[in-house]
Amino acid sequence: xxxxxxxxxxxxxxxxxxxxxxxxxxxxxxxxxxxxxxxxxxxxxxxxxxxxxxxxxxxxxxxxxxxxxxxxxxxxxxxxxxxxxxxxxxxxxxxxxxxxxxxxxxxxxxxxxxxxxxxxxxxxxxxxxxxxxxxxxxxxxxxxxxxxxxxxxxxxxxxxxxxxxxxxxxxxxxxxxxxxxxxxxxxxxxxxxxxxxxxxxxxxxxxxxxxxxxxxxxxxxxxxxxxxxxxxxxxxxxxxxxxxxxxxxxxxxxxxxxxxxxxxxxxxxxxxxxxxxxxxxxxxxxxxxxxxxxxxxxxxxxxxxxxxxxxxxxxxxxxxxxxxxxxxxxxxxxxxxxxxxxxxxxxxxxxxxxxxxxxxxxxxxxxxxxxxxxxxxxxxxxxxxxxxxxxxxxxxxxxxxx
DNA sequence: TCGTCTTAAACTCGCGCACA
DNA sequence: TGTGCGCGAGTTTAAGACGA
Numbered sequence: 001x002x003x004x005x006x007x008x009x010x011x012x013x014x015x016x017x018x019x020x021x022x023x024x025x026x027x028x029x030x031x032x033x034x035x036x037x038x039x040x041x042x043x044x045x046x047x048x049x050x051x052x053x054x055x056x057x058x059x060x061x062x063x064x065x066x067x068x069x070x071x072x073x074x075x076x077x078x079x080x081x082x083x084x085x086x087x088x089x090x091x092x093x094x095x096x097x098x099x100x101x102x103x104x105x106x107x108x109x110x111x112x113x114x115x116x117x118x119x120x121x122x123x124x125x126x127x128x129x130x131x132x133x134x135x136x137x138x139x140x141x142x143x144x145x146x147x148x149x150x151x152x153x154x155x156x157x158x159x160x161x162x163x164x165x166x167x168x169x170x171x172x173x174x175x176x177x178x179x180x181x182x183x184x185x186x187x188x189x190x191x192x193x194x195x196x197x198x199x200x201x202x203x204x205x206x207x208x209x210x211x212x213x214x215x216x217x218x219x220x221x222x223x224x225x226x227x228x229x230x231x232x233x234x235x236x237x238x239x240x241x242x243x244x245x246x247x248x249x250x251x252x253x254x255x256x257x258x259x260x261x262x263x264x265x266x267x268x269x270x271x272x273x274x275x276x277x278x279x280x281x282x283x284x285x286x287x288x289x290x291x292x293x294x295x296x297x298x299x300x301x302x303x304x305x306x307x308x309x310x311x312x313x314x315x316x317x318x319x320x321x322x323x324x325x326x327x328x329x330x331x332x333x334x335x336x337x338x339x340x341x342x343x344x345x346x347x348x349x350x351x352x353x354x355x356x357x358x359x360x361x362x363x364x365x366x367x368x369x370x371x372x373x374x375x376x377x378x379x380x381x382x383x384x385x386x387x388x389x390x391x392x393x394x395x396x397x398x399x400x401x402x
Numbered sequence: 403t404c405g406t407c408t409t410a411a412a413c414t415c416g417c418g419c420a421c422a
Numbered sequence: 423t424g425t426g427c428g429c430g431a432g433t434t435t436a437a438g439a440c441g442a
Contacts, residue, residue, distance in 0.1 A: 182408080182409080185432085185433065185434085278406075278407055278408090279406090329432090403442105404442090405440105405441095406439105406440090408437105408438090408440105409437085410437080410438100411434100412433100412436090413432105413435090414433075414434090415431090416429105416430095416432105417428105417429090417430090418427105418428090418429090419426105419429105420426090420428105421427105422424090422426105
């Protein structure tokens with residue numbers, strides 16, 4: 001509420017019987033009109049009616065302004081008023097099955113989807129139902145069917161019957177949107193210091209006669225930006241960002257695709273640990289230490305015990321975005337025009353292909369991730385180390401592409 | 403009680419549209 | 423053309439949960 005013009009003096013606090021006065025005066029004026037009146041008299045009466053209408057409108061405007069003033073006074077501007085949680089599902093025609101909004105939210109299907117499976121949905125969502133819409137190419141249909149299976153897989157059994165309900169689609173879309181927004185904010189703000197800790201950063205080139213103060217000048221900042229631009233795949237010759245020749249995706253920061261190094265850069269592991277365990281976790285992950293904060297983290301909430309293909313692909317996308325010039329995280333970069341959606345699908349496809357064809361690099365990739373992120377679970381889930389009750393999601397994902 | 407974390411929801415901004 | 427409004431997306435912050 002801020003529509004009241006604060007520069008104007010407060011509205012008068014008297015409460016005139018506006019409608020009664022206005023009605024009586026208008027009635028008198030209308031009754032005074034008769035066929036015997038001269039043109040001049042008719043003109044004068046018309047002017048009186050117009051003036052009365054004008055006065056009335058101004059008074060109504062004043063009263064509206066006073067109403068806003070009163071509402072502003074009633075609200076303490078220093079304190080935010082809070083609506084009930086899950087207000088977005090309030091008033092929805094369709095009841096949320098047998099679940100309360102709290103139960104539905106705690107299930108967090110959207111959040112879990114983003115963390116473990118996919119950053120975006122190829123299936124229809126948010127509008128009426130979660131479903132695979134008709135039409136599209138074979139690849140698109142495969143992708144949609146695959147996501148539906150993934151969604152079905154991570155879903156609590158009690159929720160599965162409701163996947164095609166409107167409230168479920170809304171909750172899923174809300175959860176995914178919220179998780180993406182939180183992650184983007186955490187990676188670039190709260191968690192940034194721990195994520196880039198130990199990262200090699202180019203020293204500014206010292207010129208002759210250059211004072212140390214010059215190190216902070218724009219030219220040096222540009223140097224750093226150019227440095228990171230190339231680290232996320234920019235190639236001068238083509239004028240484009242590469243999909244795989246990316247130093248920040250390789251453990252040894254090579255700019256040529258090397259499957260034995262791909263998706264093993266510490267940044268990727270730090271990012272996912274930051275997502276599932278909070279901002280302190282990245283400091284320890286490369287020391288093969290799983291530091292669990294006291295608070296309930298995403299890992300605890302969703303009982304995450306091993307790395308998923310979606311997690312690796314998403315972390316790769318997050319790395320590229322983190323060091324890009326894009327200000328907001330969306331399917332396409334607002335500055336660089338990088339297609340993150342396409343990039344995610346490509347990375348995921350490559351990982352699943354490797355698993356499906358039982359290629360050594362893919363197998364070892366998961367061992368590497370699980371050793372660092374889940375050292376207490378004695379090795380990779382893929383390698384048959386830790387087995388848990390979270391069933392065979394990865395095997396299901398592998399079957400997708402075999 | 404305090405620190406750390408997640409999350410709901412207010413806040414902010416930009417964009418499109420309708421209307422005078 | 424300017425203005426106001428509604429909407430959506432991203433950012434920020436208050437509230438609540440949890441464990442030592």
